[in-house]
Amino acid sequence: MSLQRQMMFWVGALAAFILFLVVFRTVLLPFIAGMAVAYALDPVADWFERRGFSRMAASLIILVVFVVLLVLMFVLFVPILANQLAGFIERIPSYAQQLQSLANSLLNTRFGALFRVDAAQLQSSMGQLMSQGASWLSTVLKSLWSGGSALIDVISLLVVTPVVAFYMLVDWDRMLARIDSWIPRDHVETVRMLARDADSAIAGFVRGQGLVCLILGSFYGLGLAVLGLNFGLLIGIGAGILSFIPYVGTTLGFVISVGVAIVQFWPDWYWVGAVIGVFLVGQFFEGNILQPRLVGASVGLHPVWLMFALFAFGVLFGFVGLLIAVPASAAIGVLVRFGIARYLTSPIYRGDAEASPDE
Incomplete structure (x- = not known):
């Protein structure tokens, strides 16, 4: 009954929080x-x-x-x-x-x-x-x-x-400190561990990916502007900002910039190649230098999960949903991994550990 009451309390708290977001979004x-x-x-x-x-x-x-x-x-x-x-x-x-x-x-x-x-x-x-x-x-x-x-x-x-x-x-x-004082003392260490993991994931992605977006937006914008591409500064900065969503920003910026370059420079194909080269260089630095050093591999946010979270929270809560999508998805990911780890060590998964193989 104690576990049931705890589950009811946390489910109710989550429902109240979602209702609060919907009403005051x-x-x-x-x-x-x-x-x-x-x-x-x-x-x-x-x-x-x-x-x-x-x-x-x-x-x-x-x-x-x-x-x-x-x-x-x-x-x-x-x-x-x-x-x-x-x-x-x-x-x-x-x-x-x-x-x-x-x-x-x-x-x-x-x-x-x-x-x-x-x-x-x-x-x-x-x-x-x-x-x-x-x-x-x-x-x-x-x-x-x-x-x-x-x-x-x-x-x-x-x-x-x-x-x-x-x-x-x-x-x-x-x-x-005040929030920490409200945590049930029997579970305080577990909650602190989950909070540290969530903070690591959120900070690693938001701050690291934010710097990546800033650097890529500056590089793409300046590179396309130097080449003389029409609206190059806008396209480059937009591609950098949208790089917050893995693959989306670079792909969209690449398609739009190449399309504009073809219209503007054709038949001088080497200028179109130069525009393509800007994105190839940007992708090389992002994949080999920026992402490993600024974001790292321990964030725990899969690109598909991140894209789903951004779309889902954006549809549900609008622009506010986009702001909370990454931290919420990171926290949910930490909780899911914690739940799976507990499940894999539980009798539900392992079965009757005391039973002999012959039985």
């Missing part, structure tokens, strides 16, 4: 964002404390630097990216038409005859596919653009998030 964004910022910057505050600063002074310094960097980002980069995004949305239909024309001209050469394809039928299918793809991409980008503009215009996000982050950063250690 429209107002949680600045608070969740503030908690995420405080969590990410807590090691920096600890570094200042080890050098003699008080927690209040360390938090204040971090807040000032964070706000200054945020303002500089909005002043220097957001207008440029916003203009490029608006121009790219307008050019999508013309890009699709030019790609279709190039494909049609290629089919009318010996290449099309070599494979004995029905040029008219294939051209019709490609035309429908490209028009549908361009329409879908344009719709998605317009929705992101309108959502991004609304997000930027929301005063609460810009004002409340730094304030929440500051107070959370000041009280972070006290909050953890």
Whole structure:
């Protein structure tokens, strides 16, 4: 009965937490964002404390630097990216038409005859596919653009998030100690172990992958801009940001940049090859240097599980769900691995250990 009551309590607590997220999801964004910022910057505050600063002074310094960097980002980069995004949305239909024309001209050469394809039928299918793809991409980008503009215009996000982050950063250690005091004493060591594992997974992925995204976005954006690719800065930074989802950002950025390069540079194929080379170099550094050193192999988040979590939490809770998807999936992964380990050592899996083989 004691185990049953414990199960009922934790299931009820989980249901109440999910209900809370569903009911208040429209107002949680600045608070969740503030908690995420405080969590990410807590090691920096600890570094200042080890050098003699008080927690209040360390938090204040971090807040000032964070706000200054945020303002500089909005002043220097957001207008440029916003203009490029608006121009790219307008050019999508013309890009699709030019790609279709190039494909049609290629089919009318010996290449099309070599494979004995029905040029008219294939051209019709490609035309429908490209028009549908361009329409879908344009719709998605317009929705992101309108959502991004609304997000930027929301005063609460810009004002409340730094304030929440500051107070959370000041009280972070006290909050953890208070939560630790609420844990049932019979299970405190187990819960602490699970919390350490979850923190390791979350910190390893969020902080490490965040640095990977920042480095890749800078590399792709500068590389494509130096090559003179239209909207190269926007495409490169977008590919870097979306690299938070394994394979998605690089693949999407590669396809879009190559498509734009073909329209812009063809028949100068070597410029198209240079654009492809930027992504090949980026992938080489990501796979052999950035991922092993910044993220590591002990995070425990499989790419498929991560993608499912991002889509599932995004559908259920919107943008707030995207913010909590990674930490929630990391914590769930730790609990699942713990449960499987307990199951493999339990009588349910091992059977009657006392029974002899003859029996």
